Amino acid sequence: MLFRDAFKTATRSLTHGKMRSILTMLGIVIGIASVIVLMSIGQSAQNLILGKVQSIGSNLVIITPGAPSGRGFSPPAAAQGILITSLLQRDVDALRREPSVSAAAPLVSGQAEVVYGNNNKTVSYQGVTADMFSVRNLTVGKGNTFTKGDVDSANHVAVIGPDLANTLFGPALNPINKIIRVKNVSFRVVGVLSNGGTGAFGVDQGNMVLIPITIAQKQLLGISYLNTILVQGNPSYDIEFVKSRITFALRQDHGIIDPKKDDFNIQTQADVLSILGSITSILTLFLAAIASISLLVGGIGIMNIMLVAVTERTREIGLRKAVGATNNDILQQFLIESVLLTFVGGVVGIALGAAIVGLVYFVLTTFFSIGWVFAFPISAVVLGLAVSGISGIAFGIYPASKAAKKNPIDALRYE
Numbered sequence: 001m002l003f004r005d006a007f008k009t010a011t012r013s014l015t016h017g018k019m020r021s022i023l024t025m026l027g028i029v030i031g032i033a034s035v036i037v038l039m040s041i042g043q044s045a046q047n048l049i050l051g052k053v054q055s056i057g058s059n060l061v062i063i064t065p066g067a068p069s070g071r072g073f074s075p076p077a078a079a080q081g082i083l084i085t086s087l088l089q090r091d092v093d094a095l096r097r098e099p100s101v102s103a104a105a106p107l108v109s110g111q112a113e114v115v116y117g118n119n120n121k122t123v124s125y126q127g128v129t130a131d132m133f134s135v136r137n138l139t140v141g142k143g144n145t146f147t148k149g150d151v152d153s154a155n156h157v158a159v160i161g162p163d164l165a166n167t168l169f170g171p172a173l174n175p176i177n178k179i180i181r182v183k184n185v186s187f188r189v190v191g192v193l194s195n196g197g198t199g200a201f202g203v204d205q206g207n208m209v210l211i212p213i214t215i216a217q218k219q220l221l222g223i224s225y226l227n228t229i230l231v232q233g234n235p236s237y238d239i240e241f242v243k244s245r246i247t248f249a250l251r252q253d254h255g256i257i258d259p260k261k262d263d264f265n266i267q268t269q270a271d272v273l274s275i276l277g278s279i280t281s282i283l284t285l286f287l288a289a290i291a292s293i294s295l296l297v298g299g300i301g302i303m304n305i306m307l308v309a310v311t312e313r314t315r316e317i318g319l320r321k322a323v324g325a326t327n328n329d330i331l332q333q334f335l336i337e338s339v340l341l342t343f344v345g346g347v348v349g350i351a352l353g354a355a356i357v358g359l360v361y362f363v364l365t366t367f368f369s370i371g372w373v374f375a376f377p378i379s380a381v382v383l384g385l386a387v388s389g390i391s392g393i394a395f396g397i398y399p400a401s402k403a404a405k406k407n408p409i410d411a412l413r414y415e
Contacts, residue, residue, distance in 0.1 A: 007336055013309075014337055021341060024305045027298025028345030028391065029352060032384040034294050036353025036376075039383075041360065042284030043375040049276055051373065059102075059233035060135070060269045061243055063087065063250070065225070068265045085225035086254065086263040092229060094253045100242045103232040105132040108216050108223065112183040114160075114209055116168040123164060125182055125209040127216020135232045138205075141194030143176040146212060154214040158187035163206030165192045183220050187211060239268050288383075295387055298345070299395040306338055306399035314406065321408035331404040338396020339389060346388025350381055 014021045065084035087106075095104040108127040113120050130148045132138070138145075142165075146157045158180065160168075165175045175189045193205055217223055233242035243266055250264050251257075310317070317330055357376055364372040 011340070013333075014340060020305065024302055025341050025345035025348065027301040028295065028342050028388055029298075029349040031292070031295035031298045032346045032349025032388060033353040033356065035288055035292060035387070036350055036380045036384055037356050037360075038287035038290070039284060039380040040353070040357040040376055042280065042287050043377050044361075044373050046277065046280035046284065047373040047375055049280060059235055059239055059242070061231040061233060061239070061246060062267045062272070063091075063229040063231060063246065064265045064267075065227075065263065066265055067262055084263070085223075087226040087229060088224065089226070091250060091253055091264075092226070094249050095229070095231060095246060098245055098249050100234050100237040100245045101231055102234045103131045103135050105129050105135045105230045105232075106213055106226045107132065107228040107230065108213060108221060109227055110216070110221055112220070114164065114168065115181045116178060119168045121164060121167050121207065123161075123207040123209055124204065125211060125216070125220070127213035127220070128210055129213055132210070132230065135230050138210075139194045140191035142174070143189070143191035145191050146210075151212040151214055154212060154218070156185065156187045156215060157190045157212065158182070159191040159193060159210040160189055161193050161204070161206040161208040162195070163204075164209065165189075167207075182209060182211070185215070185219050187215075239270070243268055288380075292387070295391060299342070299391040302338060302341055302391070303395040303399060306334065306396055307402070309337075310334065310399050310403040313403075317403055317406050318408045321406075327404040330406075331400045334400035334403050335393065335396050338400065339392035342388040342392030342395075343385075346384050349388070350384050353380075353384070 065086045089106065092104045092106045095101050106129060109124060111122065111124050113122045114125075126132075129151050130146060133145045140159060141162065143159075145159055146155070149155075150157050160175065160180070168180065169175045169178065175192055178189050179186050180189060181187070187209075193208070195205055211220075231242070231246060233239050237245075246266060247262075250266075251259075251262065254263060256262060320330065354376060357374070361372055361374045
């Protein structure tokens with residue numbers, strides 16, 4: 001039998017039982033759509049996270065206290081529950097004297113309840129210098145940032161995130177020059193950040209409070225050391241050279257001769273992007289693997305239906321063999337039916353997955369104001385088509401071979 005004739009026969013057989021064919025394909029449709037949606041969401045999340053990190057500039061260097069824990073980006077010592085006080089203001093002063101450094105911005109942080117009138121919210125606050133706004137590309141939508149003079153004079157001023165401003169003051173009241181309390185210390189709001197949401201390194205910019213580092217250290221935290229130093233490298237120098245100069249300056253300032261005894265950790269943005277990219281890629285693959293389980297279930301469903309079809313069409317098989325059909329002809333016919341079911345199911349699943357991805361993008365960007373990045377990876381489409389085709393062959397070969405091996409006499413006698 002020619003392939004064209006076998007294809008026509010298989011098509012007629014599937015269209016004869018339309019409802020059963022549709023229900024059989026449903027498992028594959030759901031499985032392929034799940035893979036498409038989860039891979040797309042994973043890719044979108046990866047693009048969003050990496051975009052947030054890249055938005056702070058390609059020449060950023062992050063210095064945290066504690067000895068290096070190996071290659072790549074590692075969490076700050078404070079995030080691991082370790083208190084290390086090796087970074088001080090004199091380190092910032094030393095870095096500012098380095099020609100390869102454009103700016104050095106120290107940072108301390110804590111968590112406290114912010115109060116205005118009867119409204120309050122527990123948020124993270126950061127003590128920073130005026131340089132931090134340019135180093136992290138932070139801009140204000142209302143008011144202004146505080147100045148170097150505010151930091152040096154320990155003025156009680158604050159810049160808050162837009163979500164916090166809405167929580168404390170509502171949409172009608174202008175936050176500028178209003179007095180808020182952080183740990184019972186009063187601050188005058190001088191600016192509101194223009195962008196909310198999760199910023200670089202997982203910081204919730206919408207609910208952030210930025211205050212002069214002098215106030216944060218002395219009155220809120222009671223410390224003299226720093227949690228982090230963010231350095232903006234001079235664009236005239238290679239970032240790796242900047243990193244090496246920072247390492248040299250800090251070792252000299254700390255009196256360290258043996259590199260193995262470093263009490264500071266330095267990462268560039270490339271380190272951060274590398275580890276974040278690896279994590280998000282692994283999560284995307286993990287989500288796709290979970291979704292693939294539904295493909296397995298759908299494939300088993302197809303095999304079961306094809307086995308039932310073989311039983312129901314036993315007399316047909318016997319009749320075909322009696323008029324000259326070979327085992328290969330019968331095998332080919334049932335295998336084509338199985339592949340058609342999975343392939344059509346795969347195409348429908350891809351279309352359904354694309355529609356869901358578009359809907360998710362529309363909802364997140366329209367109703368939640370999330371800077372979601374639409375991503376529809378071609379690899380997901382190729383994977384969907386490949387898996388559907390392979391599933392048709394893998395789960396159709398057994399029913400097809402069973403049909404091909406039937407004895408024509410026994411098949412004609414089957415009731």
